[in-house]
Amino acid sequence: MGTEQKNAITQNHPAEDPHLRRGPRGFPLLPGGYGRSTYYTGAPSPYAIRGEGYRVWDDRGHELIDANNNFTSLIHGNAHPEITEAATKALTAGASWGIPNLYEWDLADLLLSRLPDLDQVRFANSGTEAVMSAIRIARASTGRERVIVTKGGYHGTSEVALVPGGPSYQRGVTQGVINDVTAVPLNDVEALRQEVEAAPESYAAIILDLLPNRAGLLRISEDFVHTARELATRYGIVLIIDEVISLRLGFNGFSGEYGVSPDLLTTGKLIGGGFPVGAVAGRAELMAEVDPTRPGSLPHGGTFSGNPVSMAAGAVALRLFTQEEVKRLNHLGDTTRDAVNARIADAGWEIRGRGSLLRAVPSGAEKVGERTQHELWWASYERGLLGSPANLLSLSTPMDEKVAEDIADRLTDAVLAVADGTATKGEK
Ligand SMILES: Cc1ncc(COP(=O)(O)O)c(C=O)c1O
Structure with a gap:
């Protein structure tokens, strides 16, 4: 998205309005500043501006691969x-x-x-x-x-x-x-x-x-x-x-x-x-x-x-979402999972899931702490990959093998950054 387009969108963006951010009584109009608790990623969130196909643009100028898909619901991506x-x-x-x-x-x-x-x-x-x-x-x-x-x-x-x-x-x-x-x-x-x-x-x-x-x-x-x-x-x-x-x-x-x-x-x-x-x-x-x-x-x-x-x-x-598309998307998920797993196993992480649903967790973990989840969310975000705050990734039908490879690269990089302690925690 060009700077001009972004400026045009954010000019009237409610989140840019200090009155709404603080509210008339000195605190945000939405509890904690959020319209859903499930959005929370441990630090002030970017705001979505626009989506198309497998991509989403936010108010910080990021173009993201949307593997959140509104918590798996956008099976055909944005604005099909x-x-x-x-x-x-x-x-x-x-x-x-x-x-x-x-x-x-x-x-x-x-x-x-x-x-x-x-x-x-x-x-x-x-x-x-x-x-x-x-x-x-x-x-x-x-x-x-x-x-x-x-x-x-x-x-x-x-x-x-x-x-x-x-x-x-x-x-x-x-x-x-x-x-x-x-x-x-x-x-x-x-x-x-x-x-x-x-x-x-x-x-x-x-x-x-x-x-x-x-x-x-x-x-x-x-x-x-x-x-x-x-x-x-x-x-x-x-x-x-x-x-x-x-x-x-x-x-x-x-x-x-x-x-x-x-x-x-x-x-x-x-x-x-x-x-x-x-x-x-x-x-x-x-x-x-x-x-x-x-x-x-x-x-x-x-x-x-x-x-x-x-x-x-x-x-x-x-x-x-035909029989063929269900199969294709599941296959894409399986190859993505295999590709990332091969590169993160030594770092003590694994990708779980099935078909078009993937989630990175420390190997063998029964429960993943919220801090770790949020760290991985931000590490992924900074690499242009949007997941859910609990790191669930879902594929959508506009994605092809090239996008899946891109997801695999970004996710691998994010997981390795969290594993070796070099990930930042959303202060960007
Ligand atoms: C298995 C399962 N059941 C129920 C729900 C609730 O659905 P909704 O968020 O649409 O209320 C969810 C939401 O993620 C879910 O994963």
């Missing part, structure tokens, strides 16, 4: 022309209405055609809402209250979903809610079996993320998943697979790669084409819980649930 056109068309037709719109059917059809064992879908505004609704459907249909999750997993910010994050995530959550959630260690098949068999009739749901990012982006073992499926079937527990992030890993979602059928599947992110979205897909007898034509059905709303802009953009995003 066909998605932009569909969203604009929906927007100019009226943005959102208080009666159903036809776009919902299109996205439902596209999503369910990829989830052959599931019958119906209900849209929401976020992954958080989707998981929240799935849990309520499971509880209502089983008449039970407790749920099983895996330790350290993340399923959004509803109260139940925060429990597996441990004490710091549980602040503000009632003890009653905490008591209803059992967190078993990832891939500990025996612990899962024991917990369920100790009181099978108390459990409404088992919730699994097959590649839990916050638990270190280690994939769940086949044995663990199939045991969860078997226990759920045997004891009438609802198996919820949370594919808010992982749906991108297979044409039929990541559960399709495992060959496991959930009773309910939650998703979001990529299926909104860059706009707010969440979805619960499920078997018809469970989805009947939110069927308003049935007496006593569960209330489900959301003023913007199923809004035409998200639905229209999401439908194009899914259509463009």
Whole structure:
């Protein structure tokens, strides 16, 4: 981006306004200066100005490879022309209405055609809402209250979903809610079996993320998943697979790669084409819980649930994410991971993940401290690579082999700088 263009953009940029930075009462108008806690990288953040394809430009004059992709949701990168056109068309037709719109059917059809064992879908505004609704459907249909999750997993910010994050995530959550959630260690098949068999009739749901990012982006073992499926079937527990992030890993979602059928599947992110979205897909007898034509059905709303802009953009995003593109992007991720791993192993780091999702962590680490995560975020940023604050990188379809090689070089360099202690901490 030229200096002139940058100046034109930043001239009226709110973040440049000292009044907004400090606020009328002497502190920022946004808590800590941030509109989302998940943006936080330990030092004042750059502001995004513009994005196109796999690139983003910020207010500090940096051109970045966008491997954050708004936390994995921009599967086709920034401002994809066909998605932009569909969203604009929906927007100019009226943005959102208080009666159903036809776009919902299109996205439902596209999503369910990829989830052959599931019958119906209900849209929401976020992954958080989707998981929240799935849990309520499971509880209502089983008449039970407790749920099983895996330790350290993340399923959004509803109260139940925060429990597996441990004490710091549980602040503000009632003890009653905490008591209803059992967190078993990832891939500990025996612990899962024991917990369920100790009181099978108390459990409404088992919730699994097959590649839990916050638990270190280690994939769940086949044995663990199939045991969860078997226990759920045997004891009438609802198996919820949370594919808010992982749906991108297979044409039929990541559960399709495992060959496991959930009773309910939650998703979001990529299926909104860059706009707010969440979805619960499920078997018809469970989805009947939110069927308003049935007496006593569960209330489900959301003023913007199923809004035409998200639905229209999401439908194009899914259509463009063909079987071939899923494969190509996963292959690109695999080669990037292998290339970086070969160059950072001696420095005591590794790249984890699967397909188009990658994350650098100190070798074998179960938990990575926030300071280290932030150090790597800044080291990557200074080398023109934008990841998530927890260092999750996701590829997007505008990327090709050349971009992937570029990502591998920048990431290697950033990891090595953190490993040898020469990385700065965002003071630039
Ligand atoms: C597995 C998983 N579930 C749920 C959520 C919550 O989704 P959202 O941020 O759209 O509320 C996330 C968010 O990253 C997630 O990774």
